[in-house]
Amino acid sequence: FPIATGSATLTASMGTRQDSGGDECPFCLIAAGRTDTEVLLSDDELLCFCDVKPGVAHHYLVVTAMHIDSCKALRREHVALVERMVAMGRSVLEKNKVNMNDVRMGFHLPPFTSVPHLHLHALSPASTxxxxSQLRYGPRSHWFITVSDVFHFMHGS
Incomplete structure (x- = not known):
């Protein structure tokens, strides 16, 4: 999982809606309020909604309002952004009274992303x-990287 290095800013290095054809990115459309998707939680930078193809009973996506292509674009300076994504995912899971000891959070790795827009999967109960779903969201999958592994690589970049 090679994390990009460098000191480019969020908009310059990660792709804006214009750079990535945001008019067609489904997550950009949701962020812009142009769909009927129920947003469960949001702030100025992030929004959370249910995954349309859930892997478990509670499967939420936390996406950035600004278009960012994938977790491979993340750099050390984006640790706080990922921390906020995790906090929002945890908040929605807690509101749904899931067992917080049976949670998995992470990102799909390109080219295995169904939507090329940074999104955190927050899943519970992971044991079910x-x-x-294990192939798609498992910690040993080639498709998926856990939040702890993302933080490890970000701190090293």
Whole structure:
């Protein structure tokens, strides 16, 4: 998982809506309020909603309001952004009274992203994932990287 290095700013290095065709990015459309998706929680930078193809009973996505292509664009200076994404995911899970000891959070790795827009998967109960979900959201999957691994790589970049 090579994290990008450098000191470019969020908008310059990660792709804006204009750079990435945001008019067609489904998550940019949700962030702009142009869909009927129910937003469960939001602030100026992030929003959270249910995954349309849940891997477990509680499967939420936390996305950035600004278009960012994927977790591979993250740098050390974006640790606080990812921390806020995790906090929002935890908040929605806690509001739904899930067992917080049975949670998995992470990102899909390109080219295995269904939507090329940074989004954190917050899933619970992780212990009930079927084989297909384990392949897609498992900690040993080639498709998925856990939040702790993302932080490890970000701190090293």
């Amino acid at each position: 994932m079927c084989v297909k």
